[in-house]
Amino acid sequence: MIYLSYYNFKSNLPNERFSDLLMELPVFMQNKINSFRNRKDAERSLMGNIILVRLLAYAGLTSYSLNQVRYTEYNKPFFDDSISYNISHSGDYVVCTLSKVHEVGIDVEEIREIPMDDFTGLFSRVEWDEVLNSESKLQAFYTLWTKKEAFLKAIGCGLNQPLNEVVIENNTIIWKNKQWFLHEITLDKNHLAWLCCSNSSPVFSIIDISV
DSSP: OEEEEEEEOSSOOOHHHHHHHHTTSOHHHHHHHHTOSSHHHHHHHHHHHHHHHHHHHHTTOTTOOGGGOEEOTTOOEEOSTTOEEEEEEETTEEEEEEESSSOEEEEEEEOOOOOGGGGGGGSOHHHHHHHHTSSSHHHHHHHHHHHHHHHHHHHTOGGGSOGGGOOOBTTEEEETTEEEEEEEEEEETTEEEEEEESOSSOOEEEOOOOO
16 A cells, blocks of 8 residues: 655645644754745645654554654665655645555656756656657656656665666666556646556555645
8 A cells, every 4th residue: 555645835834834733743853844944945844744644644653753764875764664655845736655565756846947958968868859759848858857756766865876877668667676666646737746666556545634
């Protein structure tokens, strides 16, 4: 089972609600969130962790708290006992996924105009040709980017691994003799989200979390 939820920032959180939600988190996370100079960054960090708390409860993992979060050498957060989770945010969305049986990675990206030529070195020649030959170059670019980011987050190395070395075929990646599978998460026309895990047909539980 893979648990998934997301939050859409239709408007800024009222100050009182922000403070109430902040109190649900450990002190060290409160301090980190309060250190953000940009209010939107603070809200994204807050909501990502609040969703994680809610997913832990929904999955019956009430004995776990965010005080138990540990980090790999590449700074990927995790719990002991093979509990994997991942948080991503971009544009109007924060997404979070959690699993007790699969390593998971998720990435969301807001589709916005960028100078795509600045990123050619992040893709193979075949991939870049696919982008250039697509009817919607921007959509194709972000689709590839989001898939690769989700994979790198699943294996826990982030951008420490060059994106152009990650080869995707039919939404499958073979890495160090292990298969990883990509699954699209539908949000809206302005955002793309992809989840990566080691299961070709996982069971998803998409949770509507009210905050």
